[in-house]
Every structure is written in C-alpha cells, then in structure tokens.
Amino acid sequence: MKKGKVFSLGIQHVLAMYAGAVIVPLIVGGALKLSPEQLAYLVAIDLLTCGLATILQVWQNRFFGVGLPVVLGCTFTAVGPMIAIGGQYGMSAIYGAIIAAGLFVVIFAGAFGKILKLFPPIVTGTVVTIIGITLIPVAIKDMAGGAGSETFGSAQNLLLSFGVLGFILFLYRFSKGFIRSVSILIGLIAGTVASASMGLVDFTPVLKASWVHMPKPFYFGVPTFEAGAILTMILVSTVSLIESTGVFMALGKICDRSLTPKDLTKGYRGEGLAIILGGIFNAFPYTTYSQNVGLVQLSGVKSKQVIYVAGGMLVFLGLIPKVAALTTLIPTPVMGGAMVAMFGMVFASGIKMLSEVNLAKQENLLIIACSVGMGLGVTVEPELFSKLPESVQILTENGIVAGSLMAILLNLLFNARAAKVTVPQLQKTQKEVVHPQ
Numbered sequence: 441m442k443k444g445k446v447f448s449l450g451i452q453h454v455l456a457m458y459a460g461a462v463i464v465p466l467i468v469g470g471a472l473k474l475s476p477e478q479l480a481y482l483v484a485i486d487l488l489t490c491g492l493a494t495i496l497q498v499w500q501n502r503f504f505g506v507g508l509p510v511v512l513g514c515t516f517t518a519v520g521p522m523i524a525i526g527g528q529y530g531m532s533a534i535y536g537a538i539i540a541a542g543l544f545v546v547i548f549a550g551a552f553g554k555i556l557k558l559f560p561p562i563v564t565g566t567v568v569t570i571i572g573i574t575l576i577p578v579a580i581k582d583m584a585g586g587a588g589s590e591t592f593g594s595a596q597n598l599l600l601s602f603g604v605l606g607f608i609l610f611l612y613r614f615s616k617g618f619i620r621s622v623s624i625l626i627g628l629i630a631g632t633v634a635s636a637s638m639g640l641v642d643f644t645p646v647l648k649a650s651w652v653h654m655p656k657p658f659y660f661g662v663p664t665f666e667a668g669a670i671l672t673m674i675l676v677s678t679v680s681l682i683e684s685t686g687v688f689m690a691l692g693k694i695c696d697r698s699l700t701p702k703d704l705t706k707g708y709r710g711e712g713l714a715i716i717l718g719g720i721f722n723a724f725p726y727t728t729y730s731q732n733v734g735l736v737q738l739s740g741v742k743s744k745q746v747i748y749v750a751g752g753m754l755v756f757l758g759l760i761p762k763v764a765a766l767t768t769l770i771p772t773p774v775m776g777g778a779m780v781a782m783f784g785m786v787f788a789s790g791i792k793m794l795s796e797v798n799l800a801k802q803e804n805l806l807i808i809a810c811s812v813g814m815g816l817g818v819t820v821e822p823e824l825f826s827k828l829p830e831s832v833q834i835l836t837e838n839g840i841v842a843g844s845l846m847a848i849l850l851n852l853l854f855n856a857r858a859a860k861v862t863v864p865q866l867q868k869t870q871k872e873v874v875h876p877q
Contacts, residue, residue, distance in 0.1 A: 449741055450749030454757075457513045457729045459625035461490050461754070462767045463782065464514040464724060466775060470586070471523045471578065472531065476645040478660075480765040482723070485655055486514060488758025489723040493714030494751035497707065497728070498744050506699075506707030508691045509747045511732040512714055514724035515680045516786055517567075518673070520574045521840055522724075525669040531722075536663035537673035539719035544674050545681065545712030549705050552681065558848055562855070564682050565793030566808055566847040567675065570815035570840055572787025579783050582776030589772070596638070597773040604631035604777030624778050631774035646765045653761050659722045668838060673725065675844050677715060680727035681708055687728045695742045803854035807847060815843020 465482040474482065493512040500507025525534050545552075583601035584593045591597055604627050611623035619626070635641050688707050692699040714726040736742060757763050797804050818824055819839030828836065836842050 446743070446746055446749055449746045450753055453511055453732055453747065453750035454753050455625070457490070457511050457732055459628065460516065460729065461487055461513045462764075463624075463628075463775070463778070464516065464519060466767060466770065467519055467578070467779065468522050468526070468724075470582075470772070470775070472526045476765075476768055477648075479768050480645060480761055481653075481659060483767050484653070484758050484761050484764035485659070485721050486723045486758070487754050487764065488655055489714075489718050489721050490514070490726070491751040491754030491756075491758060492717060493726045494747060494754065496713055496717075497710040498747045498751070500706065504706050504709040504713055506688055506703060506710060507744070508688065508695060508697070508707075509732075509736055509742055509744050510687065510691060510728045511747060511750060512711070512726045513729045514718070515676070515727040516782065517571050517679055517727075518676045518725050520571050520578075521672045521676050521838070523578070524838055524840075525666075525672060529664070529666050529669055531660040532662060532664040533666045533669045535658070535660065535719045535722050536665040537669035537719075538725050539663055539716055540665060540670040541673035541677040541725060542712050542715030542717075542719055545677055545715060546709050547712075549708040549712060552705070552708050558852075559678060559682055560851065560855070561793050562797045562804055562807055563844070563847045563851050564679055565790050565797065566811045566815075567679050567790070567840070567844045568793060569787060569790030569808075570812055570843040572783060572785075572790055573812070573816055574819045574839060575783040575786060576780075579776055579779035582772050582779055584773070584776070586772040586776075596640075600631060600635060600640075600771065601773040601777035601780075603634065604628070604774050605780055607631070608778060608781050624781065628770055628774060628778050631777065632770050635771045635774055636769075640771050641769050643769065645768050646762055648765075650761050652759055655721055655758070657720050657722075663719065668841070672838050672841050675841060677712075677725055680725065681711060684708075684711060684728040691736065694736055807850040807854060810850060811843045811847035814846045815839045818842045 462483050465486045466479065469479040469482045490511075490513050494510070497505055497510050497512055498507065499505045522534050525537060581587045583598065585591045585597040589597075607630055608623050608627035611626060612620060615623065632641060684707065685704065688699060688704060711727065718724045718726055794808065797808075799805060816839065818836065822839075825836040
C-alpha cells in the first residue's frame, strides 16, 4: 500500500474518533472547574494516551494485544462516574480508581469470561441506561450557559445550543458515510465559529499555550484510593470490556479471523494496560471505539499499518499543547448542544441493549424498573443512605453503583437458572452498541 494512502486512511481514523477523544476531557474538566491551562493539558494528554493505548492493543504479542485494526479512546460511560468521584473525593481519587480498575482487568483478564455471566444484556443495558440518564442534566445546564453563569438561560445561549443541535441533526439526516460519522465534530466547529463572530470566544489560551510539551505522570497529584470510587470504576471498565468483546468479534469477521479465548484474553489485558496508562498520565479509562470498526468496513482496508499511523498521529497531536488549547475555545452552550445528542445516544445505547432482553417476562421488567429507579433516586437524593455505616455507604453513595448492584442481584434472583452467556451471544447483543463519540 502506498504511503500516501496509508497516511490518508490514518487521518480518517483520527477524525472518526477525534470528537469523542476531545469532548470527554472538555466535559469532565469543565464540570470539575479546571483552569484553561489544566484543561488544555487534559485534552493533550488524552490524545497522546489514546495513541499509545491504540498501539498497545494493535501490537499483538504473547502477553497482550488483540492484534486487530482497532482504535482506542476514552469511554463515555466513565464521564458521569468521574465527575461524581472528582466532586466527592477530588481529582486524585479519580486516577487512583482508574489505576485500580486497570489492574483488576489485567489480573482477571483470563477469568473474565466467568465474570461476564454476571453482566448479561439486562444488566449492561440497565447500567448504560442509568449512566445516560444521569448525564442528561449536565448537558441541559451547559445548553443554558453552565451552572452559575451570569448569562444562564439567555436567548443568545439557547440560540447557540439549539443551533448546534439542529445542525448536527441536519447533517445526520442529509449526509452519508464519513461526513455523517464526524457530524458532531463539524457541529462543534460550526458553533465555535458562530460564537467567535458574536465575540464570545477568547483566543488567549491558544496564544499562551506552548508549541511542545512532555507528558508528566501524576500531573494532578499522587493518586489516592477510595473503595467506593474503585468499585465504581471497576463496574465502568467491566461494561466497557463487554462492549469491546462485541467489537472484537465484529472486527474478527470483517478481517476473516476466528478469535480464540486466548485472543480475547490478550485483548482484555491490552485494554487493562491502556486503563492503567490513563491513570498514570492522569487521562481516562480507555475502550475500543466502534465507529472506527465501521470505517474499516466502509473503506475495506484491514491493514494494522493504517492503525499504527493513526496511533502515531494521536501521540504527535498530544505533544502539541496549542492543538489541545484550540479545543478549549468551544463555548459552553455550543458544547451543551452537542452533549444532548451524545448523552442521549448513551441512553439510547442502553435502550438498544435492553431491546435484546425478553421484556415479555414481568421479572425482567421488574429488574429494569427497580434498578433504574434506584440509580436515578440515589443520584437525585445522595443523602438517602447517609445514616448507614461507612462500609455500607461504599456500595450506596453513588447512583450508578447502587443501580448496577441492584441489577446484578435481581438478575441473579430471577434469572439464576437461565442459560449461560456465551461469547457468540455477547457478540449478538453487543456488536451494534453505539458509542456516542
């Protein structure tokens, strides 16, 4: 394959995942009130770590790496939990939880097939639905200008946010292929340009940002380890691995390769190493992006060489703070308009998973009802279990954990005698999971 073609295909893969790669740090950093300099670093280090994580997973060896043309990026299912952990324990606890979750995945990669039995579609669908529901209020507040903003709810903010949302929907409706896959990124660019024409964009962070920097481990401080935060991140990582299983199986079919349990174990271990890397460099937990699978199928190019190039590009971009600083220029209402579509897709992904469940069974409806109700209830009223012992509060202080545990326990109660979950079943139920990046 010619170098020019490899390079152009690598750029396509970067563009397909770029929106998700930069929006997650912008959302999390904005919610945790990071300074413009910290936010630019978070975006830059995320791009760099996405590249390193991708290369680790594509590079197949005897210990890790699935060896398929996959691209890794930060998972949207971690956004809500990271904001909650950061708000309660601080930034250091986020990265302690990410490192611990990564170690869990690496250590138990070989036995993960057994853990999957606790996460059939009714459980994973419920967990993703809860995460989507808890994220929507963040998007709505940003549409109005962000919590605490002096212009909260102004006509100007609403015009920008709904204009961006409408433009994204327009692109989805009237475009196809690659343009449609990057419609959110195009919508953000268009919204930022419109904001700049209205004098709402401050270019100071870009002017102040340096051209080159080196990554700094533990940039936000030495990680701390909180049991509740770790449990939350382990649940998030488990759900991500289940989604990745479907992506691996789908890519295996596209590449005419039959994946063995050993291949899957190395894929899980590679993802665990990527998560640890994210914790060390104070970035994010990482997962396999499904939209890049669509690009492999669309282009018909299955070469790992293209993905190595894409990973190298991400590492290069992550070393240039000015590129990262450009993304921090996106005004809050513009981000909010795009977030409604993205977080809504998280919720819709949960509903899609649940559509694979036999909803004619009243037991399954009860599992979903109680689990979603508990997850949403604890999120709305976090003091519900405040009088219980601290050892119990570890399992109840976070709505996502409370709802997830409720789904696991109720599924065991009502469906313990159901047929065992197999990898082919997981492929059927998970391969079409839509990441909203």
